[in-house]
Amino acid sequence: MDALRFLQLDVFCDQPGGGNPLGVVFGAHHWSAQAMQRFATWTNLVETTFVLPPSLDGASYRLRIFTPHREIAFAGHPSVGSACAVLHEGVAEARDGLLHQQCDAGVLPLRVSGTGREVVLAVQAPAAQVLRTGLDADPGLAGLLDGIRLGPLPPAFVEGGRRWWLAEFADEHALRGWHPDHAAIAALAHASDSLGLCVFARSDDPAFGLVVRAFPAGVGIVEDPASGAANGLIGAYLAQAEPEGPLASGYHVSQGREIGRDARMSVDIDGDGTIWVGGRSHVVVSGTLDWPSAVDA
Structure with missing residues (x-):
C-alpha cells in the first residue's frame, strides 16, 4: 500500500461550498495511467489530478488530469485548483508571479497574486x-x-x-x-x-x-x-x-x-x-492516501 498526500479543494469560489470540487494526489510518480484512472473513477469527482515532476524545461510541475471516465489534456478548474495545492504543499514556488504547468496541452503559465488564504490564481487558456x-x-x-x-x-x-x-x-x-x-x-x-x-x-x-x-x-x-x-x-x-x-x-x-x-x-x-481564467481556491481536505497502485484493473 502507498501512503501519499491527498488534498480535496473547492475551486472558483469566495467561500468553500460554492465552487467545483477537485481531488489532487501527490507522490504517485510510479502509478500507471490505469491506476490513476481507477482512483479517479473511485473518487467520482468531476476531475482528479496527479502532480508529478516536470519533464520539460521551464515547467514548475507536471499535471495529469482525469475525469471519472478518461484522461483529458486540459481543464481550467483542475489547473487552478492544482496550482493552489502545489503552493499549499510547497512543491513549487512562483517566479516573477508565475507558475508553469506542464500538461498534455503544453506548458501553460498561471498568474499568482496574493499569498496564503488570499491567493488568487489564473491559468492562461490555450489558444482558441x-x-x-x-x-x-x-x-x-x-x-x-x-x-x-x-x-x-x-x-x-x-x-x-x-x-x-x-x-x-x-x-x-x-x-x-x-x-x-x-x-x-x-x-x-x-x-x-x-x-x-x-x-x-x-x-x-x-x-x-x-x-x-x-x-x-x-x-x-x-x-x-x-x-x-x-x-x-x-x-x-x-x-x-x-x-x-x-x-x-x-x-x-x-x-x-x-x-x-x-x-x-x-x-x-x-x-x-490572450485569455486568463482565474479565481480563488480553498483546501478543504488534507490528508494521507492509502491506495493499492499495483492493482490496475
Whole structure:
C-alpha cells in the first residue's frame, strides 16, 4: 500500500461550498495511467489530478488530469485548483508571479497574486479558434435551442484545449430558468467529439458581466458548477467577435447557482487576445492516501 498526500479543494469560489470540487494526489510518480484512472473513477469527482515532476524545461510541475471516465489534456478548474495545492504543499514556488504547468496541452503559465488564504490564481487558456458558427452549424443545435431568444452572437463551435458548443441567451432570467434536453446535449457532444453545450447571458448585476451554465454531457456530467476551460473559450469568442465591446478586456462570471453553488471566476483578456481564467481556491481536505497502485484493473 502507498501512503501519499491527498488534498480535496473547492475551486472558483469566495467561500468553500460554492465552487467545483477537485481531488489532487501527490507522490504517485510510479502509478500507471490505469491506476490513476481507477482512483479517479473511485473518487467520482468531476476531475482528479496527479502532480508529478516536470519533464520539460521551464515547467514548475507536471499535471495529469482525469475525469471519472478518461484522461483529458486540459481543464481550467483542475489547473487552478492544482496550482493552489502545489503552493499549499510547497512543491513549487512562483517566479516573477508565475507558475508553469506542464500538461498534455503544453506548458501553460498561471498568474499568482496574493499569498496564503488570499491567493488568487489564473491559468492562461490555450489558444482558441472558432470552427463553425450559426444555428445550422450542426443538425442537432437548432432543435436544442428551439424557443430560446438568442443574444447578439451566433452559436459557435469553439476549440482550444477543449471543444465546446457555445450559445448566447438574450436574457439572464431565461438562462437561469432553462431546463435543457440533456439527452440532446449528449447526442450533440458525441456527434461532434466535444464536451457539450455551454450557454451564457450578459448581466446587469454590478458583481459580474456574464452568467454561465455548462452541460458537459460528453464526459457524463449533467451540469458543471464552475467551468474554467469553457469560460476561456467564451472569452476568446467575445474577444474575436467584439474586439471593441464592453467585455473585450475582461469581466467576472457567475456560475452554478442553478445547482446550489455560487462559483465566481474572472476572465482577463490581454491586448493580444490572450485569455486568463482565474479565481480563488480553498483546501478543504488534507490528508494521507492509502491506495493499492499495483492493482490496475
